[in-house]
Each structure stands twice: as structure tokens, then as C-alpha cells.
Amino acid sequence: MIEVSHLYKSFDGVDVLTDINAKFYDGKTNLIIGQSGSGKTVLVKCLVGLLMPERGELMYDNRDFLKMDKREKKRLRTEMGMLFQSAALFDSMTVLENVMFPLDMFSDKTYRERARRAMFCLDRVNLTAAKSKYPSEISGGMQKRVAIARAIALNPKYLFCDEPNSGLDPKTSLVIDELIHGITHEYGITTIINTHDMNSVMGIGENIVFIHKGVKEWEGTSKDIFAAQNEKLVDFIFASDLFKKVRDVEMREAASGGAAARRG
Amino acid sequence: MLKALASVGRYVSLMWRVFARPERYGMYFKQYLKELQQLGVNSIGIVLLISLFIGAVITIQIKLNIESPWMPKWTVGYVTREILLLEFSSAIMCLILAGKIGSNIASELGTMRVTQQIDALEIMGINSASYLILPKIGALMTMIPVLVIFSIFAGIIGAFASCWFIGIMPATVLEYGLQYMFVEWYVWCGFIKSFFFAFIIASVSSYFGYTVDGGSIEVGKASTDAVVLSSVLILFADLVLTQLLMG
Numbered sequence: 001m002i003e004v005s006h007l008y009k010s011f012d013g014v015d016v017l018t019d020i021n022a023k024f025y026d027g028k029t030n031l032i033i034g035q036s037g038s039g040k041t042v043l044v045k046c047l048v049g050l051l052m053p054e055r056g057e058l059m060y061d062n063r064d065f066l067k068m069d070k071r072e073k074k075r076l077r078t079e080m081g082m083l084f085q086s087a088a089l090f091d092s093m094t095v096l097e098n099v100m101f102p103l104d105m106f107s108d109k110t111y112r113e114r115a116r117r118a119m120f121c122l123d124r125v126n127l128t129a130a131k132s133k134y135p136s137e138i139s140g141g142m143q144k145r146v147a148i149a150r151a152i153a154l155n156p157k158y159l160f161c162d163e164p165n166s167g168l169d170p171k172t173s174l175v176i177d178e179l180i181h182g183i184t185h186e187y188g189i190t191t192i193i194n195t196h197d198m199n200s201v202m203g204i205g206e207n208i209v210f211i212h213k214g215v216k217e218w219e220g221t222s223k224d225i226f227a228a229q230n231e232k233l234v235d236f237i238f239a240s241d242l243f244k245k246v247r248d249v250e251m252r253e254a255a256s257g258g259a260a261a262r263r264g
Numbered sequence: 265m266l267k268a269l270a271s272v273g274r275y276v277s278l279m280w281r282v283f284a285r286p287e288r289y290g291m292y293f294k295q296y297l298k299e300l301q302q303l304g305v306n307s308i309g310i311v312l313l314i315s316l317f318i319g320a321v322i323t324i325q326i327k328l329n330i331e332s333p334w335m336p337k338w339t340v341g342y343v344t345r346e347i348l349l350l351e352f353s354s355a356i357m358c359l360i361l362a363g364k365i366g367s368n369i370a371s372e373l374g375t376m377r378v379t380q381q382i383d384a385l386e387i388m389g390i391n392s393a394s395y396l397i398l399p400k401i402g403a404l405m406t407m408i409p410v411l412v413i414f415s416i417f418a419g420i421i422g423a424f425a426s427c428w429f430i431g432i433m434p435a436t437v438l439e440y441g442l443q444y445m446f447v448e449w450y451v452w453c454g455f456i457k458s459f460f461f462a463f464i465i466a467s468v469s470s471y472f473g474y475t476v477d478g479g480s481i482e483v484g485k486a487s488t489d490a491v492v493l494s495s496v497l498i499l500f501a502d503l504v505l506t507q508l509l510m511g
């Protein structure tokens with residue numbers, strides 16, 4: 001479990017995150033949602049240590065990340081996997097080499113074992129056929145899947161995904177979402193996903209943290225998100241017409257259901 | 265001025281990270297071999313080509329300009345050798361390489377930065393500065409002195425070629441001049457200088473590439489800045505080193 005408390009981050013005096021408190025659970029897909037520019041990426045970067053917050057506490061299973069020395073941080077980092085918005089594959093390496101890279105760096109296994117593990121991860125994302133291609137030769141969705149395979153190569157305890165389905169079509173997005181969801185449950189990973197895609201929210205939102213202008217406004221699950229009273233969240237969700245319709249239908253059903261219950 | 269000082273500070277602290285103890289020597293060595301190939305071996309062609317032509321041109325120029333009844337003809341060979349050994353094959357060659365290799369390093373690292381590949385390394389717990397930059401510095405400091413030797417030889421072959429094919433003077437006279445009062449220390453000077461130049465090219469270009477912030481425009485700017493500043497520093501270092509080694 002990752003616990004964030006009273007986290008502040010600003011750039012040149014402009015507050016980007018103010019007093020963030022949140023919990024991210026093991027074996028669940030934890031979503032951070034919010035509009036573009038609300039500070040999701042900054043929050044995740046603070047979580048993984050790419051940015052230093054000004055104040056606050058950041059506990060990884062009761063280990064305080066911000067108070068760790070270099071060596072402890074390094075050890076913790078080998079337990080993290082991250083999926084970047086732009087996949088961030090190493091373009092000088094083939095798909096297989098990309099997935100093997102963390103193993104080459106950190107595991108003491110033989111070459112055969114490392115290659116087998118990499119192939120296993122590639123198989124998990126259905127990409128064994130593309131193993132000798134270079135990142136520039138495969139599609140964006142495939143790159144994302146390779147990045148997932150690379151992120152899980154070392155069996156991470158914590159997986160961070162920054163907008164895993166930005167720039168992908170709805171169907172491919174679904175594939176990626178399900179992949180991440182499946183892996184999270186299979187290995188009990190604490191997964192944190194940044195997104196503004198409502199399909200992901202409905203599909204895999206097991207724990208949702210809503211951020212608006214750097215302030216946490218709401219948290220809950222995909223089940224109670226439609227019933228949420230927070231105005232900013234409501235604005236965010238119902239920015240799309242489809243969800244407005246869904247909400248109207250649900251409200252009508254709830255109203256008639258309530259009436260029926262009263263009658264009965 | 266303050267900004268320049270801040271940059272120097274950032275450069276020093278980056279180098280501090282670069283020279284940390286490698287985590288995994290095997291991986292660094294693999295990277296080192298790759299850089300030897302990419303930065304060094306791939307530059308051999310251009311070094312040979314340029315040196316060959318410049319060697320020939322210097323010989324022709326000297327011949328035309330010092331031709332007089334009082335000057336022995338072998339002087340041409342002597343002067344050509346001194347120019348090649350003392351300046352052309354070390355300093356000028358490194359200036360040319362700064363253009364080729366410096367822009368290559370800065371744009372490669374800059375692209376890795378803006379596409380978050382460097383962040384990806386950091387997340388894995390890898391000292392990205394050291395992993396990416398140390399093999400480049402090592403590879404250049406190995407390869408550039410070798411390239412300097414190549415350049416000297418190619419320059420001399422160029423000088424001979426101007427005798428054989430253009431016939432500006434008898435090759436034997438040129439050869440006598442080339443060997444006249446040869447001082448071995450001058451070769452070492454070129455060698456020593458090139459070590460410093462190699463470090464300047466690799467570290468300065470890496471600094472500009474590694475610290476890119478933004479997008480493709482910044483990468484382009486970093487690559488230009490890398491070439492300009494490495495060239496200026498090479499010229500400056502040349503002045504200082506020449507004074508120290510020869511003065």
C-alpha cells in the first residue's frame with residue numbers, strides 16, 4: 001500500500017499540488033483522474049521520485065520514501081515499474097532487449113533464464129512475434145504493451161502508468177486496460193494509473209482519486225462515482241454527452257425504482 | 265554571468281554523478297563497445313578523407329609560398345610535418361570531430377530526455393547519467409587519440425600524393441624534409457592534447473543533451489550549443505596546453 005499525506009508541490013511559486021492525501025491499495029487498480037493540467041503527472045512523478053515534493057509524507061508499505069538514503073531508494077526502485085505516457089522504449093534496442101534490460105541490470109540469473117523471463121513477459125502481452133523488431137517499427141499500442149512487459153519484468157510490487165491509453169483507439173485502450181488490470185490481480189501489484197478516460201474509470205476503477213487544480217476533491221470506486229455529489233467531479237464526468245445520458249437514465253431508473261419500492 | 269556560473273555548477277554536479285561507481289560493469293562495457301563503434305569507428309572515414317586532402321593541400325601551399333633560391337626544397341616536407349603533428353591532426357581534427365560527434369551525442373541524449381527514456385532508466389534505479397555518459401567519455405578518450413594517429417598518417421600520405429600524382433616536387437626530397445630534425449615529443453603533444461579534447465567533446469555535449477528541457481526545438485538548440493561550446497573550449501584548451509607542453 002502506498003500512502004500519501006499532506007503532499008505539496010509547486011513550480012516557481014505556483015502551487016501545482018496542495019495538501020494531497022490518498023491511499024493506493026495492493027492488488028487493485030488505483031486511478032488518479034482529473035482534467036488536463038490538474039496535476040496528475042506531477043503527482044505520479046512525486047510518487048516515483050522524479051520530482052521532489054516540498055512537504056509531505058510518502059509511505060511505501062510503511063517505508064518513508066522521502067527520508068530514504070540513496071541505497072534504500074535504489075532498492076525500492078527495483079520494486080517499481082513505470083509505464084510512461086510516451087512508452088519510452090529504448091530506441092537503440094529491439095523489443096526483446098528492451099524487456100530484458102532491467103533483468104540484465106539487476107538480476108544475477110544466467111542469460112538463458114533472463115531471456116526466458118523476458119519471453120514470458122512478452123507472451124503475457126501477446127507480443128512474442130515482434131521480439132526482434134525495433135520500437136520504431138511497431139505501432140503505438142504495441143509499444144505500450146512492450147513497455148508493460150518491460151515494467152513487469154522484475155516482478156514489481158508497484159506499477160505506475162501515466163495515461164496508458166492516450167493516443168490509442170477505444171478498442172486498443174480496452175486491451176491495455178484489461179492487461180494492466182489482469183496483471184495487477186494476478187501478481188497483487190499496487191497499480192496506480194493516471195487517466196482522463198471515462199471508459200477506463202468505469203472499466204477498472206477499483207479505487208479512484210479525483211484531482212482538480214492540484215486539490216484532491218473526491219475518492220471512491222467506479223460504483224459510487226455516479227452518485228457523487230462533488231460538483232467538480234460531476235462536471236468532469238458529465239463533460240461528455242454520453243455520460244450525461246447514462247446519468248439521466250440512471251436517475252430516472254432510481255426515481256422509478258424508488259417510487260416502485262414505496263408503492264410496494 | 266550568473267547564468268554561466270550556474271551552468272558550470274550544473275556541469276560539475278553532472279560529472280560528479282557520471283563518475284560514480286558503475287553498478288554493473290558488464291552492461292557498461294557493452295555500452296562502451298557500442299559507443300566505440302558509433303562514435304569512433306564511424307568517424308575513421310571522415311578523418312582519413314579530410315587529412316588526406318589537407319595533407320596534400322598544405323604541401324602544395326607551402327611549396328608555392330616559400331619557393332625561392334635560398335630555401336632548400338626539403339623545407340616543404342619539414343613544415344608540412346610540423347603543421348600536421350602540432351596543430352592539424354590534433355586540434356583542427358578535434359574541432360571537426362566536435363561538429364560531427366558533439367551534435368550526435370547531444371541530439372541522442374536530448375531525444376532520450378524528451379521521450380522520457382532517461383526517466384525510465386531513473387525509475388529502474390539506474391544512475392542514468394553514469395550509464396549513458398561514462399561509456400561515451402571512455403570511448404572518445406580511447407578513439408580520438410587513435411584517430412589523431414590515423415590523421416597524421418593520412419596527412420603524410422596526402423603530402424606524398426601531391427608529389428606522386430601532381431608532381432609538385434620529387435618525393436625523395438619531401439621525404440628528407442619529413443624526417444629532418446624529427447622530435448618525437450611533438451607526437452606525444454598531439455596525443456596528450458587529444459585526450460583533453462576528447463573529454464571536452466564528450467562531456468560538454470553530454471551535458472547539453474542530458475539537460476534538455478522541452479521538445480524537439482530544444483534538442484536542436486542543445487546540439488548546436490554543444491558544438492559551439494565544445495569548439496570554443498577546444499580552442500582555449502589548445503592555447504593553454506600548447507603553452508604548458510611546448511613553452
Ligand SMILES: Nc1ncnc2c1ncn2[C@@H]1O[C@H](COP(=O)(O)OP(=O)(O)OP(=O)(O)O)[C@@H](O)[C@H]1O
Pocket residue numbers: 011016034035036037038039040041042043196
Ligand atoms: N516541470 C514543470 N515546471 C513548471 N510547471 C510544471 C512542470 N510540470 C508540470 N507543471 C505544471 O503543473 C500543472 C500540472 O501538470 P500535469 O502535467 O501534472 O498535468 P496532468 O494532469 O498530467 O495533465 P494531462 O492530462 O494533460 O497530462 C500544469 O499547470 C503544468 O503547467
Ligand SMILES: [Mg+2]
Pocket residue numbers: 040041042162163194
Ligand atoms: Mg499528464
